[in-house]
Amino acid sequence: MSMNDKGWSRRQAVAAAGAALASPFLFNIARAETAKIKVGFPVPLTGPYGAEAQDQVRAAQVAIAEFNESGGLKGRQAELLVRDDKLKPGEAATRALELIEGDKVDFIVGSLSASVQLAVNNVTKARKVLYNSISQSDAINEAKEFSPYTFHEALNPHMTGGAVGRYAFSKFGKKVVFLTADYAYGYEMVRGFQAAGKPMGIQTLADIRHPLGTNDFSALLPRIEALKPDVLVISNFGRDQQISLKQATDFGLKKTMKIVAPVLLYTGRIAAGAQAFEGVVGGTSYYWGLEKTVASAKAFNDRFRKLHKGRVPSDYGSYAYGGVKTFLMAARQAGTTDAQAVIPAMEALKYDYYKGPEFYRKCDHQAVQSVFIIQSKTAPAGDPADVFDILATDAPDEANLRSCQELGFK
Amino acid sequence: MAGLTLQLLGLQLFTGVALGALYVLLAVGLSLIFGMLTVVNFAHGAFYMLGAYVGLWLLMHGVNFWVALALAPLAVGGFGLAIERTLIRPLYGRGLDYPLLLTFGLSYVIVELVRIWFGNTGYPVDTPDLLQGAVNIGVGYFPLYRLFVIAATAVILLALWLFLERTSFGLIVRAGARDPQIVRILGVNVARVWLIVFGLGAGLAGLAGVLAAPLQGVIPEMGDPILAEAFVVTVVGGMGSLMGAVVAGLLVGVVVSMTSLFAPEMSRVAIFALMAVVLLIRPQGFFGRAGLMS
Numbered sequence: 286m287s288m289n290d291k292g293w294s295r296r297q298a299v300a301a302a303g304a305a306l307a308s309p310f311l312f313n314i315a316r317a318e319t320a321k322i323k324v325g326f327p328v329p330l331t332g333p334y335g336a337e338a339q340d341q342v343r344a345a346q347v348a349i350a351e352f353n354e355s356g357g358l359k360g361r362q363a364e365l366l367v368r369d370d371k372l373k374p375g376e377a378a379t380r381a382l383e384l385i386e387g388d389k390v391d392f393i394v395g396s397l398s399a400s401v402q403l404a405v406n407n408v409t410k411a412r413k414v415l416y417n418s419i420s421q422s423d424a425i426n427e428a429k430e431f432s433p434y435t436f437h438e439a440l441n442p443h444m445t446g447g448a449v450g451r452y453a454f455s456k457f458g459k460k461v462v463f464l465t466a467d468y469a470y471g472y473e474m475v476r477g478f479q480a481a482g483k484p485m486g487i488q489t490l491a492d493i494r495h496p497l498g499t500n501d502f503s504a505l506l507p508r509i510e511a512l513k514p515d516v517l518v519i520s521n522f523g524r525d526q527q528i529s530l531k532q533a534t535d536f537g538l539k540k541t542m543k544i545v546a547p548v549l550l551y552t553g554r555i556a557a558g559a560q561a562f563e564g565v566v567g568g569t570s571y572y573w574g575l576e577k578t579v580a581s582a583k584a585f586n587d588r589f590r591k592l593h594k595g596r597v598p599s600d601y602g603s604y605a606y607g608g609v610k611t612f613l614m615a616a617r618q619a620g621t622t623d624a625q626a627v628i629p630a631m632e633a634l635k636y637d638y639y640k641g642p643e644f645y646r647k648c649d650h651q652a653v654q655s656v657f658i659i660q661s662k663t664a665p666a667g668d669p670a671d672v673f674d675i676l677a678t679d680a681p682d683e684a685n686l687r688s689c690q691e692l693g694f695k
Numbered sequence: 696m697a698g699l700t701l702q703l704l705g706l707q708l709f710t711g712v713a714l715g716a717l718y719v720l721l722a723v724g725l726s727l728i729f730g731m732l733t734v735v736n737f738a739h740g741a742f743y744m745l746g747a748y749v750g751l752w753l754l755m756h757g758v759n760f761w762v763a764l765a766l767a768p769l770a771v772g773g774f775g776l777a778i779e780r781t782l783i784r785p786l787y788g789r790g791l792d793y794p795l796l797l798t799f800g801l802s803y804v805i806v807e808l809v810r811i812w813f814g815n816t817g818y819p820v821d822t823p824d825l826l827q828g829a830v831n832i833g834v835g836y837f838p839l840y841r842l843f844v845i846a847a848t849a850v851i852l853l854a855l856w857l858f859l860e861r862t863s864f865g866l867i868v869r870a871g872a873r874d875p876q877i878v879r880i881l882g883v884n885v886a887r888v889w890l891i892v893f894g895l896g897a898g899l900a901g902l903a904g905v906l907a908a909p910l911q912g913v914i915p916e917m918g919d920p921i922l923a924e925a926f927v928v929t930v931v932g933g934m935g936s937l938m939g940a941v942v943a944g945l946l947v948g949v950v951v952s953m954t955s956l957f958a959p960e961m962s963r964v965a966i967f968a969l970m971a972v973v974l975l976i977r978p979q980g981f982f983g984r985a986g987l988m989s
Contacts, residue, residue, distance in 0.1 A: 331815075332815075333815075333816075335815055335816065336816055467960055493959055494959055494960055495959055495960075496959075496960060496962070496963055498920075500911050500917070500920060500921075501714060501910065501911060503710045503713065503714065503838075503841070503952075504707070504710055504711070504714065504951055504952040504954075504955030504956070504959075504962065505955050505959055506710075507703055507706040507707050507710060507835060507956075508703060508707070508956055510706075510835060510836070511700065511702070511703045511706075511835075524817070524912075524914065527819065527912065528911050528912065531819070531911070531912070532910070532911075535822065535829065535838040535840065535841075535910075536829055536836065536837070536838055537828070537829035537836045537838075556816060556817070556818075556819065557819050557912075558819045558821065560821065561819070
């Protein structure tokens with residue numbers, strides 16, 4: 286055996302070369318066994334809904350951590366890939382494509398705003414990747430948007446408007462004025478209210494449409510006052526909601542009518558302050574105060590507090606938790622991340638992860654769930670996060686959704 | 696339309712006047728700056744927003760509303776002085792485009808700086824305790840704070856009128872708006888006059904911002920829509936005319952308000968339709984001087 290000066294024998298050199306050549310294959314086999322389960326997460330981190338999106342990231346992280354701590358999927362850990370879709374459909378579609386082709390994600394969960402969800406759904410449909418949409422949309426339930434890979438954890442305007450309508454019209458009166466943002470979300474909310482209100486015999490005195498992004502509602506308020514309704518339904522979102530509630534308060538409308546909103550956002554309430562929202566009744570998918578009566582809410586809140594330094598999750602945040610966790614749990618149930626096995630597992634899932642019992646309806650994969658009727662408190666004395674009272678629960682019921690036929694399914 | 700009473704029309708008219716008040720404050724500044732300096736100030740919306748944020752900052756640090764109302768416009772006015780002296784003065788004599796582009800770019804810079812300092816999402820601003828609630832003005836309940844805004848604008852306009860009509864500095868400003876070259880030939884330090892006019896215009900915008908803050912809260916983008924409306928007012932009233940700014944401001948406010956009563960979706964379009972009609976019939980605006988842009 287020859288030995289050169291550096292101390293390498295030829296045999297050792299050949300052995301080393303052989304090991305080096307073989308290693309990619311060894312590496313690949315090892316990687317497959319411990320390959321991460323990738324969850325793509327496109328949300329609008331920049332833009333007007335940045336606050337909601339940030340909370341969704343936090344909640345998704347809780348779901349991922351919980352899954353990994355409890356053993357993952359046969360040892361495989363989950364990983365969250367967060368991307369900024371800037372609230373633009375084109376941008377979101379590009380991010381979704383990158384996640385699928387570049388990062389090879391197993392699931393995609395995300396997107397605020399109906400048009401962005403539909404854009405992402407178009408991509409995931411075509412690429413046959415599972416997608417759980419986590420914000421309100423009526424359109425995503427419809428047959429023309431649907432695919433077996435599409436799931437919708439969030440509420441839709443029909444369910445929300447219906448739940449709040451059923452509560453408000455029976456309690457406060459039947460003469461109604463609608464003040465509605467002039468875009469799809471506004472109309473969908475009103476449709477939900479009307480569907481619930483018609484059998485109750487409500488009288489629509491007016492449906493006033495305001496342009497999106499209105500800064501000053503003062504020109505619309507005198508007419509509303511003159512109409513003297515029992516209930517004023519304000520269907521808008523974000524800053525529009527904050528400003529319209531503030532100005533309605535300024536004009537003294539709360540003295541003569543009950544103001545009702547389809548959705549009251551936790552982040553919106555914190556941003557707008559107590560005065561504007563005081564006494565307003567609305568709906569929500571989740572409020573952290575639920576932990577007093579629902580065990581799964583307490584478990585979720587405690588995990589969230591632990592991971593995020595005492596913060597409590599918001600309503601939109603909880604959607605993200607549910608959206609990610611359902612996919613991971615269904616994958617665990619199916620024993621694989623293969624979409625064809627996960628879909629039936631999702632359809633069979635009966636779960637209570639954070640708010641009470643839920644399940645996915647077969648025809649449109651809409652999560653059938655409760656809607657909580659909440660009222661904003663007067664300025665909280667103690668905990669600054671304690672902003673809502675839960676007045677009632679609209680229990681999960683398929684009858685509260687639009688029927689499969691209505692949505693275009695055979 | 697069901698329920699259309701004289702009472703409702705009256706209240707709606709009043710709402711229009713309240714809306715118009717803010718437009719007037721902004722348009723006066725814009726008109727002054729254009730009339731005197733021939734500068735189209737695209738940063739005017741940013742000055743408005745800056746006034747609101749300075750007011751917010753003062754309120755956050757425990758200053759009471761009335762003091763903030765006085766200090767914020769002074770701060771923005773001072774900022775305007777600095778801007779004129781350092782950025783705009785070097786561009787005089789180069790035509791309309793340069794200062795226009797500069798102020799346009801400046802507006803982006805100011806908005807971004809505010810975003811960096813205060814964040815994207817904006818803040819609510821509470822109505823001062825003394826001015827909360829609504830009062831019965833005969834035709835219905837109207838927020839006390841909006842009445843205050845109308846009153847404050849009236850007082851400011853009166854002070855401005857007295858300044859322009861009754862002081863020698865005001866005389867120079869009016870003369871300079873008429874014919875800057877002659878004024879310069881007469882030996883007046885026009886540069887100093889322009890400096891002060893710019894500062895005054897900026898200060899008025901800042902004042903409008905502080906007044907607007909309790910109405911709709913503050914967000915970094917709040918200057919954009921109002922700038923467009925302020926330009927409409929200035930064009931309709933006539934660039935360089937103060938009377939025009941006042942009349943057109945109130946008119947635009949009332950147009951928005953009345954359109955909202957019958958066709959709320961058209962309210963934003965209505966003011967641009969108004970501007971188009973005025974430009975077709977009388978291109979210099981109601982009170983403007985013909986040929987000012989040449």
